[in-house]
Amino acid sequence: MTIFVLTGAGISAESGLGTFRDPGGLWRRFDPMRLATPEAFAREPEEVHAFYNLRRQGVREAAPNAAHAALARLEASLAARGRRLFLCTQNVDDLHERAGSRTVTHMHGELMRARCTACGAARDWAEPLSLDTACPACGRRGGMRPDVVWFGEMPLHLEAIDAALDEAALFVAIGTSGAVYPAAGFVARARAAGIPTHEINLAPSDTAGLFDTATYGPATRAVPDFVE
Numbered sequence: 001m002t003i004f005v006l007t008g009a010g011i012s013a014e015s016g017l018g019t020f021r022d023p024g025g026l027w028r029r030f031d032p033m034r035l036a037t038p039e040a041f042a043r044e045p046e047e048v049h050a051f052y053n054l055r056r057q058g059v060r061e062a063a064p065n066a067a068h069a070a071l072a073r074l075e076a077s078l079a080a081r082g083r084r085l086f087l088c089t090q091n092v093d094d095l096h097e098r099a100g101s102r103t104v105t106h107m108h109g110e111l112m113r114a115r116c117t118a119c120g121a122a123r124d125w126a127e128p129l130s131l132d133t134a135c136p137a138c139g140r141r142g143g144m145r146p147d148v149v150w151f152g153e154m155p156l157h158l159e160a161i162d163a164a165l166d167e168a169a170l171f172v173a174i175g176t177s178g179a180v181y182p183a184a185g186f187v188a189r190a191r192a193a194g195i196p197t198h199e200i201n202l203a204p205s206d207t208a209g210l211f212d213t214a215t216y217g218p219a220t221r222a223v224p225d226f227v228e
């Protein structure tokens with residue numbers, strides 16, 4: 001038996017990492033088409049590096065919160081009973097792992113990793129990136145980019161996500177507005193397969209109407225309550 005949990009920026013909000021679409025959110029202050037697309041990186045690489053270096057610094061200074069910790073506990077308690085938690089996140093931070101989650105599927109990539117656009121090598125990366133950064137694998141400069149999925153790019157691990165959705169006994173979305181696809185389409189897919197769906201969020205999301213049940217409140221309270 002698998003429980004499928006999808007998380008978004010809302011689960012990391014109380015760790016001090018801003019969300020995207022809330023008042024003061026990242027996409028309210030910065031234009032995603034100028035910073036989070038392959039075209040933007042080709043046009044203004046240093047501007048894109050500055051944006052992601054700032055966010056990488058923010059992630060290093062942040063700490064996991066009670067909602068991340070509760071999901072790590074849920075993973076362990078399900079495993080102890082021969083069951084599985086499939087934790088799929090849209091977040092590029094590493095707070096799930098730092099809270100103790102063993103298996104996290106980052107469908108939009110990871111900010112604490114970098115990839116070379118010349119040779120494709122990808123690795124853990126905590127330092128700032130710039131056009132001068134040389135790829136440790138091929139030595140070429142100027143091709144290193146944050147290992148995240150930009151708008152217009154194919155999300156990661158879609159086959160594993162599809163397979164987990166097929167066998168899920170419950171679908172739970174936590175801290176996501178349901179504004180970005182294909183992630184925003186998962187609840188409709190689960191519903192169509194007759195899988196019970198539950199939303200945990202500060203306020204109803206764009207897809208709230210597709211959930212059977214919901215809990216509204218801050219994740220650090222609502223997620224531990226749900227797990228216990």
Ligand SMILES: CC(C)NC(=O)[C@H](Cc1c[nH]c2ccccc12)NC(=O)[C@H](CCCC/N=C(/NCCC(=O)O)S[C@H]1O[C@H](COP(=O)(O)OP(=O)(O)OC[C@H]2O[C@@H](n3cnc4c(N)ncnc43)[C@H](O)[C@@H]2O)[C@@H](O)[C@H]1O)NC(=O)OCc1ccccc1
Nearest residue numbers: 008009010019020021090151152175176177180181202219
């Ligand atoms: C804007 C939107 C309309 N555009 C898209 O969806 C596009 C285009 C598109 C594709 N299909 C479509 C169909 C219809 C329309 C458009 C499309 N999608 C793509 O380009 C995707 C790639 C999208 C990925 C882009 N990269 C990100 N991030 C990484 C980089 C980076 O981080 O810089 S997206 C980024 O924004 C999204 C933000 O959403 P949320 O996480 O939900 O955050 P948000 O701020 O919106 O909401 C926060 C929520 O938390 C709540 N909250 C706040 N505080 C708390 C709190 N304390 N407690 C609890 N909840 C809280 C709030 O109430 C709120 O509801 C996340 O996915 C996040 O990863 N690629 C693709 O489609 O490839 C082809 C394809 C198609 C089909 C199948 C295969 C391939």
